[in-house]
Amino acid sequence: MKKSQLVPLDPYRWEIPRTFRKDMRVPAWVFALEEVLDDVLADRSLDQLVNVATLPGIVKASMVMPDVHEGYGFPIGGVAATAYPHGVISPGGIGYDINCGVRLMVSDLRYEDVKDKMEALSGELFRQVPSGIGKGGQIVLSPKEMDAVLTGGAAWAVENGKGFKEDLEHIESHGCLTEADPSMVSERAKQRGRDQLGTIGAGNHFVEVDVVDELFHTDACEAFGLQKGQLVILIHTGSRGLGHQVATDYIRLMVNVMQNYGIQLPDRELACVPFNSGEGQSYFKAMCAAANFAWCNREVVSWEVRKAWKSVFGKGVTPPRLLYDVAHNIAKIESYGMNGKEQKVIVHRKGATRAYGPGYHELPEAFRHIGQPVLIPGSMGTESYVLVGTQKSRELSFGSCCHGAGRRMSRRAAKRQVDAPGLQRKLRERGIFLTAGSFKGIAEEAPIAYKNVNLVVETVHRAGIALKVAKLKPVSVIKG
Amino acid sequence: MKNIEILPHTADIRIKVEGTSLEELFRAGASAIAGILSPGFQRDSGETEVIHDIDFNSANATSLFVDFLSEVLTLSYVEKSIFYRLEFRELTERSVSATVHGQVVNGFDEDIKAVTYHEADVRLNESGRWETVFIIDI
Numbered sequence: 154m155k156k157s158q159l160v161p162l163d164p165y166r167w168e169i170p171r172t173f174r175k176d177m178r179v180p181a182w183v184f185a186l187e188e189v190l191d192d193v194l195a196d197r198s199l200d201q202l203v204n205v206a207t208l209p210g211i212v213k214a215s216m217v218m219p220d221v222h223e224g225y226g227f228p229i230g231g232v233a234a235t236a237y238p239h240g241v242i243s244p245g246g247i248g249y250d251i252n253c254g255v256r257l258m259v260s261d262l263r264y265e266d267v268k269d270k271m272e273a274l275s276g277e278l279f280r281q282v283p284s285g286i287g288k289g290g291q292i293v294l295s296p297k298e299m300d301a302v303l304t305g306g307a308a309w310a311v312e313n314g315k316g317f318k319e320d321l322e323h324i325e326s327h328g329c330l331t332e333a334d335p336s337m338v339s340e341r342a343k344q345r346g347r348d349q350l351g352t353i354g355a356g357n358h359f360v361e362v363d364v365v366d367e368l369f370h371t372d373a374c375e376a377f378g379l380q381k382g383q384l385v386i387l388i389h390t391g392s393r394g395l396g397h398q399v400a401t402d403y404i405r406l407m408v409n410v411m412q413n414y415g416i417q418l419p420d421r422e423l424a425c426v427p428f429n430s431g432e433g434q435s436y437f438k439a440m441c442a443a444a445n446f447a448w449c450n451r452e453v454v455s456w457e458v459r460k461a462w463k464s465v466f467g468k469g470v471t472p473p474r475l476l477y478d479v480a481h482n483i484a485k486i487e488s489y490g491m492n493g494k495e496q497k498v499i500v501h502r503k504g505a506t507r508a509y510g511p512g513y514h515e516l517p518e519a520f521r522h523i524g525q526p527v528l529i530p531g532s533m534g535t536e537s538y539v540l541v542g543t544q545k546s547r548e549l550s551f552g553s554c555c556h557g558a559g560r561r562m563s564r565r566a567a568k569r570q571v572d573a574p575g576l577q578r579k580l581r582e583r584g585i586f587l588t589a590g591s592f593k594g595i596a597e598e599a600p601i602a603y604k605n606v607n608l609v610v611e612t613v614h615r616a617g618i619a620l621k622v623a624k625l626k627p628v629s630v631i632k633g
Numbered sequence: 634m635k636n637i638e639i640l641p642h643t644a645d646i647r648i649k650v651e652g653t654s655l656e657e658l659f660r661a662g663a664s665a666i667a668g669i670l671s672p673g674f675q676r677d678s679g680e681t682e683v684i685h686d687i688d689f690n691s692a693n694a695t696s697l698f699v700d701f702l703s704e705v706l707t708l709s710y711v712e713k714s715i716f717y718r719l720e721f722r723e724l725t726e727r728s729v730s731a732t733v734h735g736q737v738v739n740g741f742d743e744d745i746k747a748v749t750y751h752e753a754d755v756r757l758n759e760s761g762r763w764e765t766v767f768i769i770d771i
Contacts, residue, residue: 196643223643225751225768249746249770286670286741344711355744356771394710397746401703408750409692421696421750560644564771593742633744 154199156190159183165616166549168214169203176419177206184550185219186612192561192604196223198230204419205233210240210427212498213491216550218505219612220559220604224248226422229504229560232553235428237486237497241416242433243425244407244440246501248482249400251440252447253358253391255506255528255556256324256478257539258455259377260384260462261471264364264628267384268584270465271362275586275629277461278360282454284633285590286355289348292453299343302350303335306445307478310452315351317475320452322517324478325507325525326485328448334438338395339402342439346395346446351453353390355590355633357557357598360458361387361530363537363625373541373622376520377476385625386473387530387537388454391482392447399443403436428499437484444483451478476539477526481506481556489547500551508542508554508619527619531558531606533587533598533632534580537625538610546618554619558606564597571596580630589632598632636661637668645771647752651764655694655724658755658763662702663733666748667715669769670741674715681737683712687729694726694755698765701729702748713737726755746770 159167162182167190169181181202185193193199198221205215205227212234221230226245235241283290292315294302302309307328310316321327335343353360365383368374379385392399407424410432416425426432459472483502488495509516509525516525527540535558546552562570573592576599580587589595613619636657640647648665652658667674687704691697705716714735723730746769753767 198643225645225749225770229644286744341707341711345707398707398710401707401747404747404750405696405700405703408696421753424750563641563643564646565639565641591742 154194156194165612169199174203177203179206179211180214181206182214182216184216184612184616186608186615189219189604189608189612193219193221195561198223198228201226201228202231204423205231207419208233208235208241208243208423208425209416210235212236218555219609220504220555220557222560226420227503230555231503232505232551233501234498234551237499238429239427240499241425242428242437242484242499243423243501244400244403244436245422245424246503247440247484248503249397250391250482251396251399252444252480253482254447254451254478254480255530256388256451256455257476257526257528258386258458258473259379259476260473262384262466263382264384265382267466271586271629274362274461274465275588275631277465278458278629278631279588281457281461282360282631283352284355284631286633290350290352292350293348294350296343299347300335302449303338303442303445304333305329307448307452309449310456315456316452320455320475323475324448325480327515328452328478330441330444332438333441333445335442337435337439338399338442342395342398342402345398346393349393349395350450351457352393353454353633354393355594358390358633359533360454360631361533361627362629363387363627365623366536366626367624369621369623370541373523376523377526377539377622379539379623386458387528388451388458389530390450390454392443393450395446396443399439403439406432440484444480448478477528479506479528487552489551498551502553504556505553506556507552508546509552510542510544510547527554529555529557529606529610532600532603533627533630534585534600535606538606538621539623539625540610540613540619541622542619543617549616550618554613555609558603558609560602561604562602567599567602568593568596571599571601585627586629594632637665640766642768646769647766648769649764649766651762653762655726655763656721658765659698659701659724660719662698662767663705663716663719666702666706666745667717669743669745670709671715671738672742674717676717676736683714683735683737685733687731687733690728692727695753695765697727697729698755699748699750699753699767705733706745706748708733708735743771
């Protein structure tokens with residue numbers, strides 16, 4: 154794809170017209186400032202975006218956010234909505250890490266008052282939060298408990314003394330999709346997840362302690378309880394092996410049955426079936442169950458973080474409270490105004506964050522008048538952002554915005570270019586403790602491998618689909 | 634001739650595998666997975682061995698290849714093992730019947746989320762060798 158093939162719609166949005174390829178059912182939109190576009194065009198993301206525009210039942214446009222990068226079917230950083238109930242649901246449009254997401258916990262400690270304890274905190278977080286690959290956590294679920302997690306989501310952790318009741322209101326969908334049906338999840342998926350609650354895994358997953366560095370939106374900061382100099386904690390993980398297996402099982406099923414529905418696609422990995430078909434409903438119920446597992450996982454990781462907090466700062470310290478938890482790999486049934494009427498759609502977010510504006514009934518009362526917190530982690534060593542959703546996101550992008558900085562360099566290239574021990578040392582000199590399971594993991598996730606998060610966030614801010622609230626600066630990063 | 638080649642990809646791993654037969658192609662795919670999960674894996678006679686049978690059909694050779702590697706990957710995670718030996722009883726373009734031998738390991742070096750169908754296309758190339766590219770999500 155070349156820049157000349159993109160039609161500018163406004164300073165932050167570009168269109169690939171429906172006429173670009175015969176099989177497109179809708180146009181494709183790219184949310185990106187011109188400065189970001191070169192990175193966006195550097196890989197095959199936009200070819201994949203055009204493929205998504207061919208999905209049966211897709212409405213309005215297939216979209217990517219400025220943090221887009223090439224995936225394996227759908228691009229990462231994508232949003233696609235299909236008509237409810239006969240439009241398709243595509244597991245590839247959610248991804249293998251179902252309900253991978255981010256949460257932000259807020260403490261009442263100021264960095265300046267406790268900065269001499271950051272090294273101890275890093276060590277304690279690394280001890281308390283199991284990370285790495287193929288290793289289990291502290292909890293091993295019985296089959297009955299597994300079904301309870303898949304049905305109840307984050308509430309299971311609360312009911313079992315591993316979470317706070319008040320957290321639930323501060324989680325997208327209150328940490329539970331009621332359509333979940335554990336019987337639609339294979340025994341193998343359950344087997345893979347049985348010892349993974351409370352673990353972050355590897356790759357780009359992390360627990361990170363940040364200091365609130367800059368405030369942009371006074372009213373939102375007040376509503377969210379954010380103050381300059383305050384310590385906060387970001388957690389990024391998902392449904393672990395359980396979610397990976399659910400996606401694997403259902404993509405395999407759909408590759409085999411989609412022809413029964415007359416569906417032909419340019420890429421098998423886009424495999425899909427009508428939402429209201431038997432297979433579509435089975436997948437949706439299994440996906441909801443995996444999403445619940447992920448919310449429970451992040452709640453248990455928060456419990457581990459709170460244990461580390463208490464261990465380092467003393468029993469009298471107030472445990473960090475949950476500000477918000479958002480999914481960025483998920484499908485939801487939502488309603489939007491289109492063609493003069495409200496229409497239900499199946500919104501696929503793959504590397505995209507829900508960004509609802511003020512007034513949404515699900516939001517906690519403390520910030521319902523302001524809008525939903527949107528959490529955008531950068532790469533380790535660079536800034537992360539708290540934003541707030543807007544009404545405009547509902548009008549433009551199916552209530553969605555970006556989810557991170559977005560990769561720009563392959564893991565292999567990063568490993569070749571980055572001296573991991575040197576990077577760890579340099580970050581330490583800048584006041585950032587980096588604790589990781591391997592040097593390989595550090596090199597692959599080095600800031601150089603990611604786009605400039607400031608430009609990504611600037612795009613969505615100027616587009617008005619989410620507004621900047623606060624900038625966070627990392628002081629301790631824990632990786633698998 | 635090299636049977637496994639790693640190609641560029643922004644976030645995941647794109648792999649090209651080749652073989653003189655379907656068996657060799659499938660072995661190369663499974664070997665690539667094992668090499669990513671645990672580079673430099675060496676059998677240790679003191680560790681627990683695991684054996685599984687894999688028998689299924691798929692719509693075509695490409696689906697069979699991806700589904701087979703997905704099966705090996707799932708078994709790797711369920712058994713926390715590296716599968717180092719494959720014995721094929723039957724392998725056609727639509728059907729596989731095999732026994733896989735693995736050994737329990739203490740964790741993996743890489744987290745492979747899935748073997749994807751994206752870009753996969755099992756075919757005989759101009760040199761008469763079986764080949765395909767495939768992408769694993771990490």
